[in-house]
Amino acid sequence: MAAIRKVHRRGRFKCNQLRRIAELMDVRSIEPELRSLMVAGLEGDAAAHKMLLEKLSVQLRGYFKAQLGRYGRDPVEAEDLVQEVLIAVHTRRHTYDRSQLLTPWVYAIARYKFSDYLRRSKISRTDVPIEDAEALTAYNDSAQVESNLDLDKLLAGISPKTRQAIQYVKLEGLSVSEAAARSGMSESAVKVAVHRGLKALATMITKKEPR
Amino acid sequence: MRTDKLIDILSTNVEPVKPGLLEKTLAWAVVVGGTTAFCLMLATVGARREILNGSELGFFALKIGWTLSLILIGYLLLTKLIRPVQTGRKLVAVISFSFLAVAVAGAVALIGSADRRIIILGTQWVTCALCIPLFATVPFILLIWALRKGAPTNLKRTGAIAGLVAGALGAMTYAFHCPDDFLPFLAIWYGGLIALCAFIGAKFGPRLLRW
Structure with missing residues (x-):
């Protein structure tokens, strides 16, 4: 044995x-x-x-x-x-x-x-x-499912400035200077807003109840 | 949201990233924190006048040298801990060894001395115990702010080292005032208070540095 x-x-x-x-x-x-x-x-x-x-x-x-x-x-x-x-x-x-x-x-x-x-x-x-x-x-898995993140709900929950920056730069694909010109913010403010928005996204994904 | 969509958002308008940003932010926190602490020292207890006299100069240089070396090693360690991949065990060992060396030197001086009370308590141990943590406060806040710009994954250790660097900055600043030139005093009060700051940093690190 x-x-x-x-x-x-x-x-x-x-x-x-x-x-x-x-x-x-x-x-x-x-x-x-x-x-x-x-x-x-x-x-x-x-x-x-x-x-x-x-x-x-x-x-x-x-x-x-x-x-x-x-x-x-x-x-x-x-x-x-x-x-x-x-x-x-x-x-x-x-x-x-x-x-x-x-x-x-x-x-x-x-x-x-x-x-x-x-x-x-x-x-x-x-x-x-x-x-x-x-x-x-060592892992490989390409079968995606939907995450708990609802983009529309998230965008509704962040400040208007951040939302606008994400909308222009990340969803519509405008360049930072174009987004700055259109929203009347400075270029660095647009960059900061985008960065902040992405971080807000990250914190909301895994928290079940959006704030 | 599907992950494809997220990847589209993240890779629209990718900004180039300059290397060396984290090091600069940390160095800035140390320098500004140190300067603030120095001004606070001048405004409260004031600098000792006879620092540049021959006999006191040696011991003053020892206090500055030890605390400065802790600051430099701690800064190097933080530039590693601020990134996700954890390293820097050797530097932690160097720091522990330097504490041990000061403690042993203090103990030896204590044994060889007749008047123990004065070399342990000095003339201003209360001021010392209040000033070092007080002077360390602003550097600690700035260091935590800088570390939050990175991605530390060992939060306890990162917090501890942030506390250590802040404590050492506080101690170095206090050395400009400190009239007590005894090795046991240095080991107990400087060493103990810097270690206390590191302990506080370790305690609050996980809460303050979470991302």
């Missing part, structure tokens, strides 16, 4: 090891691409930024579904977390150090947001287990 268990354990070990190798290979293939997209996005390349967010959303969705399952939560909530992290990746992208790897940076944000989510939803777990950053890129 003990011998069988031993063999079994060894078999599982080998299986884990193989999976880890596969994960590592996956990371190696995906990290340089994600990083170059991120760096291009930081220089103002919108198409690269969009592609980065799309690729990350697929990874994050799989990651959060697995995590939620592990904590016995409904995987439907994964979409909220995906969106919250995407907004954080966008609004906090100045905290990415270009000389470092990108995947651990995204993973740290995802892990932070997940433990914050657990705390908010009062789960009796104090901390999220630390895995390797590679864990993030």
